[in-house]
Amino acid sequence: MWMNKWKLTVGFLLFPVAMLAQTINGEYARALHRQYPSQPTDFCPSCKLWVNPYYKSIADTARHMPLLTFYIYTKAHRLEQEALKLPRSGTYAAWYPSVGQPNETALYSAANKVINRPDQPEEIQKGHCQAWILLAYTVDAAILSDTYTFNSAMEYRGQNLGTEIASEDLCRKLTGWKGNPELTDSVKIWCGTFGSQATYTKGKVTGTVPAYYYKILKYKDHLHGKEITTCYWFPNQPEETQDKLKQREVSYKQLKVNLGFDPMAVFTE
Numbered sequence: 001m002w003m004n005k006w007k008l009t010v011g012f013l014l015f016p017v018a019m020l021a022q023t024i025n026g027e028y029a030r031a032l033h034r035q036y037p038s039q040p041t042d043f044c045p046s047c048k049l050w051v052n053p054y055y056k057s058i059a060d061t062a063r064h065m066p067l068l069t070f071y072i073y074t075k076a077h078r079l080e081q082e083a084l085k086l087p088r089s090g091t092y093a094a095w096y097p098s099v100g101q102p103n104e105t106a107l108y109s110a111a112n113k114v115i116n117r118p119d120q121p122e123e124i125q126k127g128h129c130q131a132w133i134l135l136a137y138t139v140d141a142a143i144l145s146d147t148y149t150f151n152s153a154m155e156y157r158g159q160n161l162g163t164e165i166a167s168e169d170l171c172r173k174l175t176g177w178k179g180n181p182e183l184t185d186s187v188k189i190w191c192g193t194f195g196s197q198a199t200y201t202k203g204k205v206t207g208t209v210p211a212y213y214y215k216i217l218k219y220k221d222h223l224h225g226k227e228i229t230t231c232y233w234f235p236n237q238p239e240e241t242q243d244k245l246k247q248r249e250v251s252y253k254q255l256k257v258n259l260g261f262d263p264m265a266v267f268t269e
Contacts, residue, residue: 024091029143037099038150043067043266050098050150054141055130056267057150061101063208065153068192069129070267075175075185080137088132092139095126095146102205104148111154111200111207120157121238124200124209127155129191131168153193154200154209155236162240163248167215167232170245174219183221190216190263197236210236214255216263231255 022028038048038061046062055071086092097103104126111124128151135145145151155164169177171189176182195211213234221228233250234240256262 024139026091026094029091029094029096032140032143033096033099052144054135054144055151057129058266059150061149063196064104064149064205065193065208065210066129066150068190068263068266069151071130071134071189073134073171073187073189075182077134077137078172078175078177081133084137086136086139086142092136092142093132093146095148095152096143097148098150101149104205104207107200107202107205107207108154110202114200123157124154125157125160126152127160127164127213128152129193129213130189134168134171154207155213156238158238159213159234159236159240162242163232163234163245164213166242166245167217171217181223183223184219186219188218188269190267192263194259212236214259216252216255233258
């Protein structure tokens with residue numbers, strides 16, 4: 001146990017020294033992306049598989065929405081993120097396309113000009129599947145979390161700050177965040193988007209506003225000695241709030257029916 005704590009402490013101490021040797025800017029982020037090009041997949045005609053050291057994703061590159069992502073969040077990640085304290089600004093919070101994919105920044109701006117509801121629940125945001133805060137335990141993971149198409153879709157601000165963020169906070173709480181009971185040391189997260197309720201176009205890029213986000217959380221409850229699998233089916237609507245999280249639970253069987261495929265069979269543990 002003391003050895004693990006020593007390794008964690010040394011890692012934190014070395015971080016500032018390592019960062020002195022490189023400048024974290026747009027070129028760094030683009031070079032990072034060039035290391036992880038997407039791959040073909042037969043999941044759908046316009047789908048691509050994207051794998052990086054932190055999470056993996058299958059996205060519909062024609063509709064610019066992630067159909068399925070997978071990531072394992074751990075207590076160690078939470079502690080590293082809390083110690084690292086990356087700012088949610090600059091390169092650490094900027095969005096980049098994967099290699100070969102278009103930059104969607106202008107698309108989001110165009111959509112919000114049409115909607116004209118800045119900072120309101122109806123605003124379209126870059127809605128993560130795998131959350132930035134859960135991945136901000138290293139510089140590279142934080143940067144790669146903000147990747148168009150493979151880890152984001154057009155999400156209403158109400159939903160993004162509502163049940164979506166509530167599910168992200170739940171993952172942190174399960175590992176003992178803010179004094180909550182530490183039920184587990186790791187949470188397996190499957191997340192994606194489904195359906196279409198609108199589209200917006202800018203130039204040659206057309207983005208889809210998904211009808212739903214979905215999420216599966218699977219973990220070993222050490223206090224009660226059993227494995228827990230909780231599934232969520234989130235309507236992508238401005239009216240969604242954090243207190244609706246429990247209402248959005250569905251059975252795993254129902255989730256598979258809704259999606260038409262089995263997420264845990266596609267990305268196995």
